[in-house]
Structure formats: C-alpha cells, structure tokens
Amino acid sequence: MRSECATVSVGKGIAGSGVFAKIAFPAAAVIGQIRGDLFQDERLETEYTFQAAEGYQLEPIAPFRFLNHSCDFNCEFDWLTASHWKGDPESVEEKSCGGLYLSAVRNISPGEELTIDYNWPAEFAIKCQCGAENCRGYVVSMDEIGKINRSS
Numbered sequence: 001m002r003s004e005c006a007t008v009s010v011g012k013g014i015a016g017s018g019v020f021a022k023i024a025f026p027a028a029a030v031i032g033q034i035r036g037d038l039f040q041d042e043r044l045e046t047e048y049t050f051q052a053a054e055g056y057q058l059e060p061i062a063p064f065r066f067l068n069h070s071c072d073f074n075c076e077f078d079w080l081t082a083s084h085w086k087g088d089p090e091s092v093e094e095k096s097c098g099g100l101y102l103s104a105v106r107n108i109s110p111g112e113e114l115t116i117d118y119n120w121p122a123e124f125a126i127k128c129q130c131g132a133e134n135c136r137g138y139v140v141s142m143d144e145i146g147k148i149n150r151s152s
C-alpha cells in the first residue's frame, strides 16, 4: 500500500491495516498531522471515524486512517490548535483545516505499530485483539469498562 508520509508506513496491523513507524520517535514527538474530513452528522460515521471534539466526527485520510487501538497504546491525538477553531462554531471550513496531530506517548522504535486508545463507549465495545499485557479485553474506554463487566 502506498504511504503518504515519509515517516510512517501502512501494513498489516493488529486488526486489518495498521500504521507503522519507519523511524524512531522519542516520547512526545509529533508524528504527523491527522488530515481528513470533519463533520457533524453522526449518520456519516464509519469504522474509520473518530470522535474529534464534542459533536464532531473526523474521518482521517491515509495513513492515519489505519491507526489501530491498543490497550498499551504508544500514541495519542493532540489538539494543538483546538481552542482556535472550537471557538468559532460557524466556520466548518476552518475546522476542516485540522489542528489535530498524532504524537508519541513513549519512545517508539522503527517498525513498531503506532496505536492509540480508541476510548470507545461501552455500547460500541468490541473484543480487543491488541495482545498487550494490560489488555482490557475490549476496545473500550477505561471509564466505561465497568459497564461491560457488569453486563457480561
């Protein structure tokens, strides 16, 4: 698969395609900007969309479209200019220009799969395949995991 970013590549990941580091990233390094379409219509949600901000879904384009969840995640989203565009709810175009970045939460070696915490609510939780020692068992936010344990 074609990579659109010199520092990461897309390959076979934890679940389907995944994003892999091509170089080493130190903790807190900004890996790249998450580009994509930001929209407010929940009917347009796909398996690739993320809850970007209150009421907004973001559908990233490649390569970060393919970020997988891991309970032992090594990356997170950073809203470097979030306060800028969140303050202007009328300007969808301005929101579309992004400001969302992927950054490393620990040192990442070349070849490692880049993962984030999907933080899904319990109602959307699916069984987790991340294989981490601290795996929650489900792709679900830490705050919501109690709801799953109670209902199973």
Ligand SMILES: [Zn+2]
Residues within 6 Å of the ligand: 070, 071, 072, 128, 129, 130, 131, 132, 134, 135, 136, 137, 138
């Ligand atoms: Zn897991």
